[in-house]
Amino acid sequence: MSDRAAPTGKISIVKDGIRAAWPICLGYIPIGLAFGVLAQKAGLSALAVGLMSSLVFAGSAQFIAVAMLGTGAGIAAIVATTFTVNLRHLLMSSALSVFLRGLRKRWLTLFAYGVTDESFALNLVRFREGGWDWQRALTVNHVTNAVWVMSTVAGALGGALIPAHAFGIDYALMGMFLCLLVYQLRGRIYVLTAAIAGVSAVAISLSVPGNSYIVAASVIAATAGLLIRRRWPRVAREKGAS
């Protein structure tokens, strides 16, 4: 890990945050528009869409909620489903906490609001590379949140007018995730862990409905990786693994 000091100053913090966040924003726009269109078809107003996006800020859970509203599901059922769908953030916040040691509670409270699959993956990589701090990470969280809220509202207002699937934009987030995964493969043990996670995720996703496979596979793989690292330190010890 390099210990480049990040330049201070509000402008450079915000600039760095925005510069880092653009792939996420690019990916959120088509998904947000699609969500807005869908929600509007299900009878939600633009205001209602904006309210949900700002209070929840979780793409897949919001899609599921709108689908469930359409089938006449009750509040309790939708909230319970949201909880299970979003439980994976528990793992992400745990991993991020290592880099936010000693930070004031009120900042953590503000930070937690913006922990998504995307901001987690991006910020974690940046923290590890160095030259990154909680303020820049917080900027990423909130810039991406703003883009999410605005695109969902725009979708509800007139998303049907915007051509879907333009310029391969649907692939933006997958491209980002693939590159962030590459950054994580810093040694043999990480490759092994990722392989175990991928295979178990596919296997579990085929047999269990819902998205519990993300948490289950990650826990299985990290535990297996830890055991391997302990049991056979020589297998694990290759560049990067300390």
Next chain:
Amino acid sequence: MITQDYLLLCLGMGLVTYVPRWAPLVALSQRSLPRWLEEWLDLIPAAILSALILPALLTAGEPRQLSPWNSDLLVAGPVFLFALRTRSLGGTVVLGMALYWLAGQVIG
């Protein structure tokens, strides 16, 4: 119009989403963790990313089924290699979009 029920729904969804995001940050960042836990958390990002990516590329439908012949996966190969080679996030995103667009034009 926002009904009271809808407001309640959003507040409920927001709360159950926020708490799992918040609790570990507050609980874990204020103390030093045992070594095994730190090592375990160190492996979590690689695991989560892989668990997010592979099912999205290899499965489809409801209920999910294995469907490895799709443009998502076809594009992922060269994009992954490009990322390995260049380690450029921006370049990878743009290449992914371009290839995906191209695949849509060719395969239809």
